[in-house]
Amino acid sequence: MSPQKRGLFTWTMVLVTLAFFYLPLLLLTFFSFNHSKSMVWEGASFRWYAALFLHSPDLWASFGKSIMIALSASLVATLIGSLGAIGLYWYAFKSKRVITVLTLLPLLLPEIIMGVSFLIFFSKIGLPLGLFSIFIAHTTFCIPYVFLIMTARLDEFDYSVIEAAYDLGAQEWVVLTNVILPICRPAIMASLLMSATLSLEDFVITFFVAGPGSTTLPLYIYSMIRFGVSPVINALSVVLIVGTAIIAVLTSRLFKYVIQK
Amino acid sequence: MKSRSGYAYIAPLSLWMGLLLLAPIGIILSYSFLKRGLYGGVSNQITLEAYQQLWSPLYAKVFLNTLLLSGIATVIMILMAIPTAYFMARSKRKTLWLFLIIIPFWTNFLIRIYAWIAILGNNGIVNQCLLRVGWIDQPLRLLYNPLSVILVLVYTYLPFAILPLFSTIEKFDFSLLEAARDLGATRFQAFYKVLIPAIKSGIFSALLFCFIPAFGQYAVPALVGDSRSYMMGNIIARELTITRNWPLSAAISTLLTLATLFALMVFVIQGSRPARVKPIE
């Protein structure tokens, strides 16, 4: 097709892309209200939502574990990643480049490599697989995202702001707490959000480092998909999509930092 | 400035990444040179056995297969992402469009895969409909083939292509396109000769963000693929957990890592090269 009319081609592509993204999700939503167990419409019902909310204790237990890991991993990753980003930005080190590359490495490695190396590493040092090993793995792959978000924010404002603080008599500690941290607050929030999302979402790495009794939500979903599809998963999908949308609305202010990656 | 207190800031980061990232990667590398243990694990004996095992047509086929599937998926993603990102960047409602891309992006990865299983599976929506209206007697095998792997890869990683392209195109000075039109270029020429070279770095980072996860994929082929669409990630997992040949698993991991780093180098070098300016014919 020749894009004669202004934007016709791009309009079409955007609609195709959006349809591609949303049709599957809409179909899932539609069938989550289906009374039948199969993918044939047999009348509306909230049956699967009832099953999800009232009769799926294992699922909610796995959700609780996911939340626990997401909270702890995102807190620790944000702490370590932010301090590191500030340190590397603020001071001149000879090893600056080495540390930066090392920090960004998890972004470049395929997830499966991370998963396999963690599994072998944990078994080598004798750390039992479980919630703690998942926490370590998640923190490690969240740190580079925190680092990037924070560095982008630090790059955004002029270094002379920090010099101004020194000039006005501030000690290093005051500069950190009264100038740098407040200026970086949106980036810190974005880091927490991004880390928590990544942690909640991760399947592959968790798959390798999880042990008995540490089934997270993605692992639970995986086993649901793998071993006998129950329409409960349709209802769960809708709940998760709606939850995601709500979080996205609440945090749209932070998109700018999340996207920079 | 003063660098002594600087170490306090970077110490946790360096320690964490050194102990919990570098050490595991080092261990996996060293395992690939060890002899296989009797009941899984390794014995302390240096050998190239794992790499010799790797040197076989079977693994070469898996490697090429992985390259092909992830390559095709990446090309499709870029081709879809450029016009979409361009449209978003020129729109007055950027936040709305971003929003519409971010929601599927943040929706659980497995749910996104599952959506296609629900649609294309043997008991999925399409097959059930076709059976109902009587066009077919047997469910079609729409899933568990290389095409479905590509489809789902595109579905799951497309936002990774759109977002970096969007942020690059957003910084593009659109009046350059008008200047090109003014100088006699057609709309397509203006796009191809002015926009594309200017957003080259965005295209390469999109390539990177799509290709690396697709190339090292495990979950998608495991859920919607069959033995023909096995990728290296699946072989690594199989050797690790089922065959329990850890050195071989480590050797494939090493190979996958090297291939990824190679792709990364090519993309980074290509992406950072200044765009050549060609006159418009």
Added chain:
Amino acid sequence: MKGCSVTIKGVNKSFGSTPILKNIDLEIKKGEFFSMLGPSGCGKTTLLRCIAGFEPLSQGAIFLNDRDVTTLPPNERPVNTVFQNYALFPHLSVFDNVAFSLRIKKIKTSLIEDKVRHYLELVKLSDHLYKMPNQLSGGQRQRVAIARALINEPEVLLLDEPLSALDAKLRHQLLVDLDALHDEVGITFIYVTHDQQEALGVSDRIAVMNQGEILQVGTAFEIYDKPVNAFVAEFIGETNLFNGLVESVSGTNLMVNTKQLGIIPVNGAIPVRTSSQVTVSLRPEKVKLFHQRPVDSKGPVYEGIVEEIVYAGYQSRIYVQVEGAIIKVQQPHIVGAGSDHFSWKEPVYITWDPTSCCLVEVIST
């Protein structure tokens, strides 16, 4: 050096192996409005940052009120800076920006309140106490930066091209305000700029810099009227420069043989010998322009042709082709007088007072 506000002694500064400041010696008096003037990249900001304490010196020493501060960190030096891009804290309101240094000193809240209000009044910003920096115009941001630096009651205020980001009209207004502020607070101002009009307008003394060196220090009048070399003459205001050989010397009256104008009388403040190679300067506003040959001129008279006329508001610059040279002439517009009107390609006569053309540099003897 006793009693000086700022004393800079033999300061050298290099970045890597590139020398940026070369052997700077400077004494700045208490309460002076001192300007450092030079083209972009000549090292003005670097010198200012050395005084503020952001750049360690490669060599030399800096004294503030006779106290050696060479190794003191910026937060312990009694100087404050108005940064080139203002460097306001983006997360703090106008009030909190100005209060920043007092809060660090843990001063009583009521006292802080009073002082902040006082200083914001001083810079005429009392109406914008609780705005954020991004809600202010460029001029207002700049005033906040000044109030924030002054509230600490520093001994010296450093200003790095504080007006460069503003438009011409605002710049003029702020410059006048700055001058008034200086009179009011009475501390030493060190003002860095690349704009000679700013420097000439307000400074008590000016240091002209080029390529990391200080070429001349003096009042506006001194550096304008007695530039020590061709660079200063050309950088400060407009001028016509000629090279030539000294024909004769009698006291300060020289005759110089220039290639472009032949032999002309020159006022020589620098001792010089006959047959030295020299550069002489003739300011455009000292050249007089006539339609008819002037009869009573004491200086040399040349016939020329108007090559180009550039109108610049209250005056025009006229380029006159004379023998082998183009001479710049500044001509005020006199309302109602027809005699000031010249047109393109018109034959004209130029002349100047014999003392107007001065020797600025001896190239070789």
